[in-house]
Amino acid sequence: MKCESCNEREATIHISKGNGLEKTEKFLCEQCANASFENDFSYPDDTFNIQKLLQSLSQHPSMHQSKQQPRQCSTCGSTINTIVHMGKFGCPDCYDTFEEQVPDIVSRVQAHQSEHVGKVPMKSRAHLQTKRKIEALKERLAQLVETQEFEEAVVVRDEIRALEQAGDSNGV
Amino acid sequence: MEYSHISPWMHNVEELPVEMSTRVRLARNISNLPFPHMMNDDAQLKPVLDRLDDTLTGYRRIQMDTLQFEDKALMVEKHLISPLFTKRGLLSYINEEESISIMVNEEDHLRIQTMGVGMSLMSLYNKANEIDDEIESEVGYAFDDQYGYLTACPTNIGTGLRASVMLHLPAMTFGSRIQTLAANLSRFGFTLRGIYGEGSIPLGHIYQLSNQLTLGQTEEEIISNLDELKERIVEEEIEMRSQFKSEHLIEVKDSVYRSYGILKHAFKLPLKEAAKCLSDIKLGIDLELIEHEDFQFQKWIQLIQPAFIKMRLNEQNKEIASLERAVEEERAALMRQLLGGE
Numbered sequence: 001m002k003c004e005s006c007n008e009r010e011a012t013i014h015i016s017k018g019n020g021l022e023k024t025e026k027f028l029c030e031q032c033a034n035a036s037f038e039n040d041f042s043y044p045d046d047t048f049n050i051q052k053l054l055q056s057l058s059q060h061p062s063m064h065q066s067k068q069q070p071r072q073c074s075t076c077g078s079t080i081n082t083i084v085h086m087g088k089f090g091c092p093d094c095y096d097t098f099e100e101q102v103p104d105i106v107s108r109v110q111a112h113q114s115e116h117v118g119k120v121p122m123k124s125r126a127h128l129q130t131k132r133k134i135e136a137l138k139e140r141l142a143q144l145v146e147t148q149e150f151e152e153a154v155v156v157r158d159e160i161r162a163l164e165q166a167g168d169s170n171g172v
Numbered sequence: 173m174e175y176s177h178i179s180p181w182m183h184n185v186e187e188l189p190v191e192m193s194t195r196v197r198l199a200r201n202i203s204n205l206p207f208p209h210m211m212n213d214d215a216q217l218k219p220v221l222d223r224l225d226d227t228l229t230g231y232r233r234i235q236m237d238t239l240q241f242e243d244k245a246l247m248v249e250k251h252l253i254s255p256l257f258t259k260r261g262l263l264s265y266i267n268e269e270e271s272i273s274i275m276v277n278e279e280d281h282l283r284i285q286t287m288g289v290g291m292s293l294m295s296l297y298n299k300a301n302e303i304d305d306e307i308e309s310e311v312g313y314a315f316d317d318q319y320g321y322l323t324a325c326p327t328n329i330g331t332g333l334r335a336s337v338m339l340h341l342p343a344m345t346f347g348s349r350i351q352t353l354a355a356n357l358s359r360f361g362f363t364l365r366g367i368y369g370e371g372s373i374p375l376g377h378i379y380q381l382s383n384q385l386t387l388g389q390t391e392e393e394i395i396s397n398l399d400e401l402k403e404r405i406v407e408e409e410i411e412m413r414s415q416f417k418s419e420h421l422i423e424v425k426d427s428v429y430r431s432y433g434i435l436k437h438a439f440k441l442p443l444k445e446a447a448k449c450l451s452d453i454k455l456g457i458d459l460e461l462i463e464h465e466d467f468q469f470q471k472w473i474q475l476i477q478p479a480f481i482k483m484r485l486n487e488q489n490k491e492i493a494s495l496e497r498a499v500e501e502e503r504a505a506l507m508r509q510l511l512g513g514e
Contacts, residue, residue: 075204076210078210086209088209089322089325089326090209091204091210092201092204092207092322093204095319106326106329106387110326110327110385111385111388113330113388114318114387115388116320116321116329116331116387117389117390118389118390118391119301119320119331119390121308121313122308123312
């Protein structure tokens with residue numbers, strides 16, 4: 001018997017659906033059965049549909065910059081349109097590329113939360129610490145300059161440079 | 173009775189009233205790689221897979237394109253993989269107990285999942301966290317100082333953590349309490365939905381409670397909030413059950429024993445009916461209206477699912493053309509056998 005869907009391959013799978021009153025039966029090949037299986041097993045509607053949400057966001061004025069060329073992610077090629085269409089970002093770098101839109105999107109799907117406070121990967125822990133140390137040193141440097149303690153300031157400046165260079169060479 | 177195809181971790185699980193199995197999953201991605209739906213060539217993941225193979229020793233490595241349709245369906249019914257994963261998943265790593273599964277190229281590059289019964293969500297999280305640390309020491313995760321772990325869908329960013337617990341809520345279903353509860357929960361960033369199938373009344377009155385928000389809270393906070401909510405729902409369900417019992421004893425008893433009769437004596441059982449009957453009997457046992465030694469709700473709900481039944485049929489080399497009928501007959505035969513009928 002030929003597959004009822006593609007009419008090409010041999011039907012090897014029998015699918016029957018019913019609710020007790022009505023019943024539909026199909027004889028399909030494996031490829032077509034797989035396709036129908038995907039539909040059957042898709043999750044019931046999420047309480048909020050990310051794609052719809054993103055679509056409504058795309059109507060938002062902030063999404064319509066009057067610039068000539070729509071911005072494109074250099075890593076994956078996504079544009080804000082493809083992201084809206086898929087309901088997903090294309091790659092981790094999209095979060096940087098579309099930094100203007102990300103806060104709005106994140107805020108809406110995460111109930112106005114905007115800051116991660118959970119686990120930090122080991123590799124980023126050192127990086128985060130260095131980053132915070134550099135920030136603190138920069139503040140100190142500004143103070144020293146203001147109070148004209150230049151000798152001390154040079155020391156702090158070198159310290160900042162050393163930390164920044166170490167960070168770069170570690171690829172953070 | 174042999175249950176060789178049920179996941180080993182499901183053997184000898186404790187049957188509690190209301191609370192069933194729990195699950196935790198972490199979504200992780202590799203930096204500098206497109207997310208799976210944008211990945212044209214899986215070879216881009218090759219270096220990552222090599223690292224995973226070295227790290228995840230002791231796991232069964234299952235290449236998805238080597239599996240038949242029915243094998244994948246069975247894995248879905250065991251909750252080892254997601255329905256989405258059956259279409260475009262690359263491979264999964266599964267431990268011997270089948271309580272841990274790591275999916276490669278689901279919606280995110282990695283989904284680390286741990287499951288258990290009678291285990292606290294926190295201990296499941298700790299296990300997932302441990303695996304996450306091991307993997308992280310080998311691959312570079314996409315992580316952002318502000319947004320945490322970056323994921324394809326912004327609904328998962330931050331912790332990438334989804335914790336869930338399955339709950340058997342027949343009384344709240346009959347009492348039409350579910351909808352208002354679900355609406356209230358969503359205001360607090362949690363969801364409650366049927367785990368099997370669609371429609372207004374989920375199969376076997378089984379629901380899944382899970383967190384919806386993944387950002388702005390620590391993993392511990394998400395889990396302890398979920399735990400607290402779970403306790404409150406369990407209490408409410410138990411209260412409604414005893415109210416049902418005291419106000420409608422005959423009706424409750426009647427439906428419990430009817431369902432028992434059906435499962436013990438029917439020769440043809442559609443999935444929906446079998447699940448409803450199992451749910452009624454479980455309720456009857458919890459309310460001490462009926463006794464049945466070795467009644468295993470969680471395990472049996474899984475055993476009656478289509479792919480499980482089809483697997484039993486395959487063992488007996490049934491004709492494929494009359495499959496649906498054969499499945500209903502086999503399901504009934506299984507139930508009669510388990511309940512000691514003809």
